[in-house]
Amino acid sequence: SQQGEEDPQALSIQEGENATMNCSYKTSINNLQWYRQNSGRGLVHLILIRSNEREKHSGRLRVTLDTSKKSSSLLITASRAADTASYFCANQAGTALIFGKGTTLSVSS
């Protein structure tokens, strides 16, 4: 299966803490994107890291990519209750995206 594996499946932290979630694929990673999904809503694009990049920042988000290990990680710093959502990685396959299974993040105040 081309589907990505995400780890952990669920993560519960306190406000102000950092949250790290990981994503790996069995196939080669091309350009990798991270998406966020609030309960019952559509997905929102967070950040794209290209296959020739190793690290990228956007606000409180930091994404790393290791193409040799076919893996990526998303770090959310200084988390807030509003960050509570599911987070999905998505690997580009042709012109489509193959999503991981997601990490459910719960941030309590």
Place this chain on the structure above:
Amino acid sequence: EAGVAQSPRYKIIEKRQSVAFWCNPISGHATLYWYQQILGQGPKLLIQFQNNGVVDDSQLPKDRFSAERLKGVDSTLKIQPAKLEDSAVYLCASSPQHPLDGYTFGSGTRLTVV
């Protein structure tokens, strides 16, 4: 800029009935995707259109699912007959010519088959 519009928002049907979902992508977006997201899982690509042509429908269960994109704009996804395992959220997304420009997703249609 208006987002990707989907309707209906929710649908409950009995197994073996038929159902149709509608999607209106962002104006000017050439590529349109339908994804199926089963509860607790990531979205799975069902079909991808480039303008009004099908690029990839390898994951579409063609014995019961069909999709079309008339005139390269709106799209409909149909299930006939529905099975219990079709219960899921059906997400429509669109992107400009190149996926690196990012997808925009609609809010989805939540289908419950009873």
